[in-house]
Amino acid sequence: MASELTIERVLTLVELVPRGRVVSYGDLAKIVGIGPREVGSFMSRHSDGLSWWRVTNAAGDLPRDLLDRARPHWADEGILVKRNGLGCRIADYRADLDALATAYRLRIADTLARMGTEIPHTSNPASRALTAAGLTTLEELSEWRRADVLALHGMGPKALGMLDGALREAGLGWKA
Numbered sequence: 001m002a003s004e005l006t007i008e009r010v011l012t013l014v015e016l017v018p019r020g021r022v023v024s025y026g027d028l029a030k031i032v033g034i035g036p037r038e039v040g041s042f043m044s045r046h047s048d049g050l051s052w053w054r055v056t057n058a059a060g061d062l063p064r065d066l067l068d069r070a071r072p073h074w075a076d077e078g079i080l081v082k083r084n085g086l087g088c089r090i091a092d093y094r095a096d097l098d099a100l101a102t103a104y105r106l107r108i109a110d111t112l113a114r115m116g117t118e119i120p121h122t123s124n125p126a127s128r129a130l131t132a133a134g135l136t137t138l139e140e141l142s143e144w145r146r147a148d149v150l151a152l153h154g155m156g157p158k159a160l161g162m163l164d165g166a167l168r169e170a171g172l173g174w175k176a
Contacts, residue, residue, distance in 0.1 A: 005115050005139040006034065009108055010042045016103050017054040020077040021095035022088060024058045031101045033134055034143070060090030112137055117170050122162045125154030142172040149174075 009032050017023050025036040025043075032039070043052060053070035056062055060082070062070055067087060074081065079088050116137025121127055129152040135141050141149070141163065150160050167173055 005111075005137070006032070006038075006143055007042050007046055008111055008115065010034075010039055011046055011050060012107055012111060013100070013104050014043070014047070014050050014052070014055060016100055016107065017051060017095050018100075019051075020079060020093070022054050022056050022060060022079065022090060022093045023095050023097070023100065024056055024060075024090060026058055027094070027097055027100075028055065031097070031104055054095075056087055056090060058090070059087065060093070061087030112140075116140065120162065120166050122159035123154075123156070126152075126156060126159035129154035138167055138170045138172055142167060143175055145176075146174040 010028060013028050013031055025039040028039045029036040039055075043055060051073070053062075053066075053073040061067075067081075067085075071081065074088065079093050081087070082089055116139050119130060119136060119138055119141060130136075130141075130149075133144075133149075133152055135144070135149075146160070146164075149155055149163065150157075
């Protein structure tokens with residue numbers, strides 16, 4: 001089960017998709033660092049009040065029931081439906097993913113400060129490895145498998161042991 005922080009990260013990113021633009025579940029997943037199916041799952045349960053119509057599959061398509069509900073929003077935002085009637089041409093309407101990722105990092109920093117527990121300093125190489133992977137809180141770390149963190153360049157057994165203890169102390173654990 002995803003943490004409240006992971007759900008908040010996905011929803012924050014969806015809020016940042018500009019009017020008249022779309023992104024795929026995979027685009028969002030890559031920025032947040034989770035799988036596209038997880039993004040879709042979060043969207044299906046938590047998208048009330050969000051511009052959900054700006055998130056499509058990789059081809060720019062939506063299931064028929066969602067497409068019917070998205071059409072008025074798309075028309076209002078200037079997004080045209082493809083000739084096959086399944087969605088939009090994502091290549092024409094995809095948001096600038098680099099700009100979206102930058103805006104997301106700025107916005108999520110406040111959320112992490114409110115919701116996250118900072119990862120304790122281990123060693124410089126391990127700290128650099130965690131930072132390079134985008135891990136700044138124990139809550140984010142708990143969404144990773146232990147083996148994947150150990151595989152990060154610069155992460156050693158001693159640093160991993162310190163992270164084990166910090167997660168335990170915070171009432172968290174590694175992703176199974």
